[in-house]
Amino acid sequence: MNRLKGEFSKSLLTFLVMKGIRMVSLLFAICLVSFILVKSSPIDPIQAYVGADMMRVSPEQRENIAEYWGLDKPAIEQFFHWGSAVAGGDLGTSMIFRQPVADIIHERFFSSLALMSTAWVLSGIFGFAMGVVAAMKKDTWVDQFIKWYCYTLASTPTFWMGLLLLMIFAVWLGWFPVGMGVPVGVIAEDVTIGDRVLHLILPALTLSIIGVANIALHTRQKLIDVLASDYVLFAKARGERGFILFWRHGLRNIALPAVTLQFASFSELFGGAILAEQVFSYPGLGEATVEAGLRGDVPLLLGLVLFSALFVFAGNLIADLIYRVIDPRMKGAKSV
Amino acid sequence: MPILEVQDLSVSFVQYTKGLRQKKVQAITSLDITMHEGEILAVVGSSGSGKSLLAHAILGILPSNARVSGTINYSGDELTPVRQASLRGREIALVPQSVNYLDPLMSVGAQVRTSVHNDNPVEVQKKIFERYHLDPDLDKKYPFQLSGGMARRTLVSMAMVSGAKLIIADEPTPGLDSIVIKEALSNFRELADHGCAVMMITHDLGSALQIADKIAIFYAGTTVEVAPVKDFFGRGEKLRHPYTKALWRALPQNEFVPIPGSQPLPNTLPSGCLFEPRCETATRECSLKQPKIQEIRGGMVRCIHAT
Numbered sequence: 001m002n003r004l005k006g007e008f009s010k011s012l013l014t015f016l017v018m019k020g021i022r023m024v025s026l027l028f029a030i031c032l033v034s035f036i037l038v039k040s041s042p043i044d045p046i047q048a049y050v051g052a053d054m055m056r057v058s059p060e061q062r063e064n065i066a067e068y069w070g071l072d073k074p075a076i077e078q079f080f081h082w083g084s085a086v087a088g089g090d091l092g093t094s095m096i097f098r099q100p101v102a103d104i105i106h107e108r109f110f111s112s113l114a115l116m117s118t119a120w121v122l123s124g125i126f127g128f129a130m131g132v133v134a135a136m137k138k139d140t141w142v143d144q145f146i147k148w149y150c151y152t153l154a155s156t157p158t159f160w161m162g163l164l165l166l167m168i169f170a171v172w173l174g175w176f177p178v179g180m181g182v183p184v185g186v187i188a189e190d191v192t193i194g195d196r197v198l199h200l201i202l203p204a205l206t207l208s209i210i211g212v213a214n215i216a217l218h219t220r221q222k223l224i225d226v227l228a229s230d231y232v233l234f235a236k237a238r239g240e241r242g243f244i245l246f247w248r249h250g251l252r253n254i255a256l257p258a259v260t261l262q263f264a265s266f267s268e269l270f271g272g273a274i275l276a277e278q279v280f281s282y283p284g285l286g287e288a289t290v291e292a293g294l295r296g297d298v299p300l301l302l303g304l305v306l307f308s309a310l311f312v313f314a315g316n317l318i319a320d321l322i323y324r325v326i327d328p329r330m331k332g333a334k335s336v
Numbered sequence: 337m338p339i340l341e342v343q344d345l346s347v348s349f350v351q352y353t354k355g356l357r358q359k360k361v362q363a364i365t366s367l368d369i370t371m372h373e374g375e376i377l378a379v380v381g382s383s384g385s386g387k388s389l390l391a392h393a394i395l396g397i398l399p400s401n402a403r404v405s406g407t408i409n410y411s412g413d414e415l416t417p418v419r420q421a422s423l424r425g426r427e428i429a430l431v432p433q434s435v436n437y438l439d440p441l442m443s444v445g446a447q448v449r450t451s452v453h454n455d456n457p458v459e460v461q462k463k464i465f466e467r468y469h470l471d472p473d474l475d476k477k478y479p480f481q482l483s484g485g486m487a488r489r490t491l492v493s494m495a496m497v498s499g500a501k502l503i504i505a506d507e508p509t510p511g512l513d514s515i516v517i518k519e520a521l522s523n524f525r526e527l528a529d530h531g532c533a534v535m536m537i538t539h540d541l542g543s544a545l546q547i548a549d550k551i552a553i554f555y556a557g558t559t560v561e562v563a564p565v566k567d568f569f570g571r572g573e574k575l576r577h578p579y580t581k582a583l584w585r586a587l588p589q590n591e592f593v594p595i596p597g598s599q600p601l602p603n604t605l606p607s608g609c610l611f612e613p614r615c616e617t618a619t620r621e622c623s624l625k626q627p628k629i630q631e632i633r634g635g636m637v638r639c640i641h642a643t
Contacts, residue, residue: 231439
């Protein structure tokens with residue numbers, strides 16, 4: 001048994017090293033591609049930096065700034081200059097916020113985290129439950145209803161759902177604030193947790209409602225496959241049915257794909273958050289991304305691209321790790 | 337009193353072809369079978385002859401698009417869907433074909449324990465592992481870690497611990513080496529000697545003859561003959577149906593002559609005797625209507641020319 005454990009941790013180590021190499025190469029590729037994209041975009045970094053005062057900047061001053069930033073050097077040298085700074089942890093300074101990019105990402109990430117994790121947990125739980133009910137009651141009206149609901153939502157754009165909720169609950173009923181992360185006209189120290197939660201509800205609801213569809217449809221299909229399997233047929237032949245059958249064999253076999261799906265959905269979560277935050281003017285990472293893109297804030301944009309890549313990579317890594325820890329077939333694969 | 341009596345059983349499937357047009361596929365046609373306690377009945381037929389469906393029909397686990405007609409009696413009373421649901425796993429047990437029928441993510445021991453209904457599962461499982469020479473470590477192992485022989489013994493042990501009186505073994509021998517086959521067959525003989533009725537579904541007439549008491553020959557979803565094992569000898573003169581004779585002569589240890597043609601598909605069944613298109617002794621009468629099953633010399637046969 002100790003030998004088995006030893007081999008397991010050894011294979012885990014190889015796994016982590018491989019993942020590490022993959023992450024570094026992924027980040028390098030992303031850096032390179034986004035750098036090339038930004039370089040070939042029509043954004044003029046000096047104009048973006050100076051902004052409306054551009055008229056008052058003389059060509060000499062422009063050249064000075066360009067020289068100061070190294071913009072007169074070849075692109076490849078610029079890339080390595082920026083790349084080595086990023087590798088050292090310096091993401092540069094945001095032009096629109098006049099703050100270090102790392103600080104902005106840090107601050108924005110935590111307000112986004114509240115939004116995304118609420119949506120993530122809610123859509124995970126409700127989506128899974130709906131998928132299970134639909135599959136267990138396949139072809140009944142319950143299943144038809146859940147399927148209809150999911151197909152409708154799966155084809156609903158996030159921003160549209162956000163606007164709809166905003167109109168109903170914030171404008172007509174007036175239950176929730178129209179937008180932003182905190183009340184307008186209140187000093188930061190006076191903002192209570194209750195205020196923050198109240199501002200969080202509508203965007204989180206938007207993301208959850210949309211996220212449910214995907215999870216429910218996947219869970220439903222997976223459980224239908226499991227229920228059609230030989231081992232479920234044999235379990236039925238042994239007299240199992242209904243909830244016992246689901247608990248013993250259904251849940252066990254759909255839990256793994258469900259967990260994987262849940263962590264792999266980080267990318268969709270992030271993409272959805274961008275739209276939802278924009279609709280609700282919620283001060284999260286998504287809103288910062290849109291701002292940085294529209295106003296040509298290159299350092300912030302590149303920082304966000306790298307951060308979101310890391311975020312999605314982390315989600316997939318967690319999914320892979322959980323698979324290895326939970327699935328007995330993966331655990332024992334090397335040792336038998 | 338027979339423990340199981342299947343009379344005139346038919347199973348068909350409704351399938352949707354283009355759009356809403358329905359198509360009926362006849363998988364089992366007027367099938368008859370009788371089983372007694374302490375008896376092993378081997379159901380022999382080539383693949384696609386409806387053997388596994390018979391097992392699923394008895395257990396009541398056919399897919400929802402299956403239509404069943406005819407009667408199945410268990411211990412003298414009709415086996416209704418409600419009765420099937422309360423008897424399966426307790427009175428009637430299935431020994432499935434392969435390790436794929438075990439839950440891949442549940443430990444082997446736990447799965448054996450779920451089959452125990454009226455005793456202490458942990459102790460019963462320990463005892464049965466000992467009896468079938470299964471390593472106690474296997475308790476914590478998962479199905480993918482089992483060898484073919486271990487999987488077979490595990491599946492048989494699950495039927496054993498259920499305390500069932502009727503055991504249906506679906507293809508218990510393919511893909512196993514001869515030692516394991518011998519062991520599996522002796523397990524079934526042992527079960528029958530303890531008073532169980534065992535239905536062994538197989539395509540292997542050779543191994544069926546080794547342990548069974550009676551052989552039921554399946555062809556295109558029906559029983560063409562039920563014969564006691566002692567009738568299988570020589571050139572098959574004692575056998576009643578031309579298909580059984582041909583099957584017997586096709587065995588390697590006999591004449592090794594194959595039958596020309598192939599079994600009709602469920603949706604292209606002939607209107608008369610199902611074997612008529614391939615039968616050497618067929619007459620015009622054979623193609624008119626399907627013959628009824630009749631008793632001849634202590635066996636059953638579905639052929640108007642049988643003597």
